[in-house]
Amino acid sequence: MLPTFVIGLREGVEAALIVGVIAAFLRQRGATRELTWMWIGVVAAVVLCLGVGVLLEALNRSLPQRQQEQLETVIALVAVAMVTSMVLWLTRHARTLRSELEERAADALASGSAFALVSMAFLAVMREGLETALFLLAAFEVSGDRAATLSGAIAGIVVAVAIGGLIYQGGLRLNLARFFRATGLVLVLVAAGLVSFAMHTAHEAGWIEFGQEQALDLSWLIVPGSIQSALITGVLGIQPRPTVVEAVGWLVYFVPAALLVLRPWEWVRPARAMPTGRRS
Numbered sequence: 001m002l003p004t005f006v007i008g009l010r011e012g013v014e015a016a017l018i019v020g021v022i023a024a025f026l027r028q029r030g031a032t033r034e035l036t037w038m039w040i041g042v043v044a045a046v047v048l049c050l051g052v053g054v055l056l057e058a059l060n061r062s063l064p065q066r067q068q069e070q071l072e073t074v075i076a077l078v079a080v081a082m083v084t085s086m087v088l089w090l091t092r093h094a095r096t097l098r099s100e101l102e103e104r105a106a107d108a109l110a111s112g113s114a115f116a117l118v119s120m121a122f123l124a125v126m127r128e129g130l131e132t133a134l135f136l137l138a139a140f141e142v143s144g145d146r147a148a149t150l151s152g153a154i155a156g157i158v159v160a161v162a163i164g165g166l167i168y169q170g171g172l173r174l175n176l177a178r179f180f181r182a183t184g185l186v187l188v189l190v191a192a193g194l195v196s197f198a199m200h201t202a203h204e205a206g207w208i209e210f211g212q213e214q215a216l217d218l219s220w221l222i223v224p225g226s227i228q229s230a231l232i233t234g235v236l237g238i239q240p241r242p243t244v245v246e247a248v249g250w251l252v253y254f255v256p257a258a259l260l261v262l263r264p265w266e267w268v269r270p271a272r273a274m275p276t277g278r279r280s
Contacts, residue, residue, distance in 0.1 A: 004135075004136060004139050004149045004150070004152035004153040004156065005153065005155050005156040006156060006183055006190070007132060007135050007136070007152075007153060007156060007187065007190065008152065008153040008155065008157040008159075008160065009156035009159055009183065010156075010180075010183040010184075010186075010187060011128040011129075011131055011132045011135075011157075011160075012128070012156060012157045012160025012161065012163075012164075013160045013163055013164070014086075014090070014124070014128055015124050015125045015127075015128040015129070015160070015164075016160050016163055016164025016165075017097065017098070017101075017163075017176075018101060018120065018121065018124035019038070019121050019125065020164040020165070021098060021101045021105070022038060022101065022117055022120060022121055023035060023038060023039075024169075025105045025106070026038065026117065034117055037117075038117055038118050038121045040118070041119070041121050041122035041125075042121050042122065042125050044122060045121075045122045045123075045125035045126040045129060046125060048126060049126060049129025049130055049132070050129075050133075052133055056075070056133070056134075056137055057137060059071070060072065060075075060137070066205060066206065067205075069201045069202075069204040069205035070205040070207070072138070072198075072201045073198050073201040073202045073205055075134055075137050076138040076141075076194045076195075076197055076198040076201065077195075077198050078134055079131070079134040079137075079191075079194060080194050080195055080198070082130075082134060083131060083187050083190075083191050084188075084191060086131060087180075087188060087257075087261060088260055088261075090180045090184065091181070091184065091260065091261060094176040094177045094179075094180045095176065095177050097176055098176070101120075104120065105117060105120070108120070132153065135190075136150070136153055138194050138197065139190070139194075141197065141201075142193060142233075181261060181262070185258065185261050185262065188254060188258050188261055189236055189254070191253065191257070192254035192257070193236050193237015193250070194237060195250060195253040196237045196238065196239070196242065196246040196247070196249050196250040197237055199211075199243070199245045200239070200246055203243075208245060211243060211244040211245030211248065212243050212244070212245065213243060213244050214241050214243060214244075215242050215246070215247040216247065217240075217241055218232075218238065218240050218242070219240040219241060221240075222238070222239070222240040224240075237250065238250065
């Protein structure tokens with residue numbers, strides 16, 4: 001439940017921040033028509049993401065076992081790629097994200113382009129929603145407890161919506177750099193587990209035949225049904241008896257990704273203002 005709570009919270013806060021800043025900006029300037037269209041765009045993006053998630057889940061269930069393993073491998077790796085890109089991007093832009101959003105909203109409103117504002121909100125919600133859907137589909141397979149996984153994500157999204165409401169009302173200012181760094185580390189841990197899971201399903205799919213020797217025996221620590229199992233397997237994606245390729249995949253992803261998240265801010269050059277076509 002904890003990993004999917006963080007997923008829902010992290011993705012939801014990023015979308016809520018963008019929507020909240022734009023909505024507050026439009027409200028302050030009395031742009032009622034643009035505000036209405038923005039909310040229409042947000043609802044449309046949510047519906048689209050739900051549809052994609054349901055479609056992928058239905059497709060996965062309809063496939064033969066071997067093809068299910070193939071699809072699960074692809075979904076897990078795509079989810080890892082998307083969340084890694086998002087985590088690293090926000091590592092650079094968290095401190096300036098709010099000011100960049102307000103600047104772009106002001107430019108769009110000054111040019112009379114309501115479509116640009118609606119697009120910003122729509123694309124923000126759609127992007128985070130699709131990332132969440134893919135991450136959840138992969139997490140369903142890793143955890144094995146769909147109810148707990150889904151409830152954790154819903155709880156995270158509810159908290160994120162509440163934070164977005166406070167941002168909209170002007171009653172909350174997050175330290176975005178600390179927030180995204182802390183949640184980024186948790187997501188890197190979850191993503192490392194998905195990499196290990198993808199190595200397992202890739203073997204089941206017939207794509208990886210090497211490195212199937214047992215690397216470790218952690219059955220003394222990871223007992224099925226125990227708290228340790230829920231934390232180590234459910235959160236970190238580490239199996240009781242991981243194979244060599246699963247262990248190597250976990251380490252090869254986690255070590256550099258964690259260093260990029262935890263390393264002091266001086267490791268990156270100052271982030272430049274983002275062009276219109278990049279994520280915000």
